[in-house]
Amino acid sequence: ANSVRIAVLPGDGIGTEVTDATLAVLEPLARRHGIGLSTEALPAGAFHYQSTGEAFPEASFRAAEAADAILLGAMGWPGIRQADGTEIAPQLDLRFRLGLYAGVRPVRAIPGVPVALADPRAQGIDFVLVRESTEGLFHSRGTGLVTEDRAEETLRITRATTEKLSRFSFRHAERRAARLGRPGRVTLVDKANVFRAFAFMRAVFDGVAAEFPGVDSGHHYVDAMALDLVRRPWAFDVLPTENMFGDILSDLAAGLVGGMGFSPSADIGDEHAVFQPAHGTAPDIAGQGIANPTAMLLSAAMMLDWLASRGAGEAFAEAGAELEGAVNAAFAAGLRTADIGGDDGTAAVVRAVTERLGR
């Protein structure tokens, strides 16, 4: 059987709790499918910064880079900040240094998990934001110009990255279309009516769209998309967008389907990928055993699927699908975590999901 090495960055706060929970579920899952997952926990994050002065030791970065995939909990802590006041965020370093341009954030209503919207069609929400994650406004992070009277940041969009982002999005739409048995549709989210950089992005996207005649393509202004994600989110499929826009829209979208505790993500590049829940370290509930590990479990399922697409073997894809299915089944059967008003803590989720593996 194939075997892969996973670099694990648990991080801070509930990051470590949902990581432990996820590893506890992965262990029997891997055994059942006869796949080898060797994991190595690496130090990084706000508390590591506080005790050593380094948020992300170069040794941790190198080990992560050398692994087959990277699984990340959550990092950062209130009051622990870098010298310029910005957050401890090794996840941003990973995105930039490893060229993880495609920030994949699936948004799906899980039966049993209450959706925010009153319209019953919201139960059918199933779309994917693809947040460009190496440039856009974030190109400027940590380098903004600040004088006594004003401050400036530069938003940058390149042809090369937009082509990769677009191609990734169309391929992803093709795979979804095959799975869901309906035509795929990719909608670029931009602000081309006001900014030349977004008109440029749109033109590059349209060029790539022509390579995929079997997939519908379109555009939507970011403000109109924010409105439509509240009014008819069930109408969308794959939504590539600029980094800052994707940061905002993916949180909005998470709110539609149960919140950050149910929102997995994958930051994918040509060679590397990081899988992590969309939530943060949640200092208010850290250490109480009530963190919802679902987002990280679903991120791990995405990781297994991605490893299969990289040649690790079909058993990895099967394990990923089984893990996602077990999470769905557990909530459909009545599992209720604290973030949706229930009593089930982290350990109860691990138990409920593990029980349903292979059923």
Next chain:
Amino acid sequence: ANSVRIAVLPGDGIGTEVTDATLAVLEPLARRHGIGLSTEALPAGAFHYQSTGEAFPEASFRAAEAADAILLGAMGWPGIRQADGTEIAPQLDLRFRLGLYAGVRPVRAIPGVPVALADPRAQGIDFVLVRESTEGLFHSRGTGLVTEDRAEETLRITRATTEKLSRFSFRHAERRAARLGRPGRVTLVDKANVFRAFAFMRAVFDGVAAEFPGVDSGHHYVDAMALDLVRRPWAFDVLPTENMFGDILSDLAAGLVGGMGFSPSADIGDEHAVFQPAHGTAPDIAGQGIANPTAMLLSAAMMLDWLASRGAGEAFAEAGAELEGAVNAAFAAGLRTADIGGDDGTAAVVRAVTERLGR
């Protein structure tokens, strides 16, 4: 009695329809309150551009600048674009040329108008976004750098404008607190954890906050705010933010309380102000008599209130409050426009609101 001059820019598509509707309601309202409103319609917009090559004639701008207030319908049309592909948007010219830094976008659930969220507390939504409207990312509009391989835009935040925006927001919160009988709370929406320019904005905001010890102040990251506007929008009061963030969040917010047809706005500077519905020209329904004029009626109510604050006289504030009250009463009594699934067209709204003036 005092008399004021209103520059009216009906614009394109349903812009002209909701403008006619609004003027039809303002006429008897002004008569009832003994206030003089002389209106002058000015040409501008996409169709004007198409027939003359000018989107916003200088004579129209001058007349608008000379008026006591500016009332704007909606402008722009698909397929009619400027040479660089960006939209015909004289409203952006007005914001920049007249220094209308405070884009006030009230978000309030109107009884009778369905809210998007399932949680019953959504009926209590009542907050105000204050979108900075002269700089931020929009500083760059029309001037972005584009080469063969990449494109760049510059986000700019100045101390001077941030101070004005912050002061405006705290004063606005004080007035709301007095009216609503509870403490005011101003929450800056930024991304200070990643960008120096937003750390700068936050520091300037905090300096102004110290001048208003009677108003609570705080900060929220823009991604977290997008999530919270879906999960607990009833928890917020006054939300100043950067231009691009405000563009996105105000559309999201409009979606919570019935959509753009119910979302008024005011772009306010030190000397001038433009009042306009947040919606666009709606080519799909233009000319059918079904456009919902509510957003523009509520914008006109804001205009009357602002004119009173500028010394036009208390009768203006009373007329504004009466107009808002009549709109509320009409929907509470069962008025249902097409955008919320009803049969009431533009004329029916005019009738229902006019009937309820002074009741």
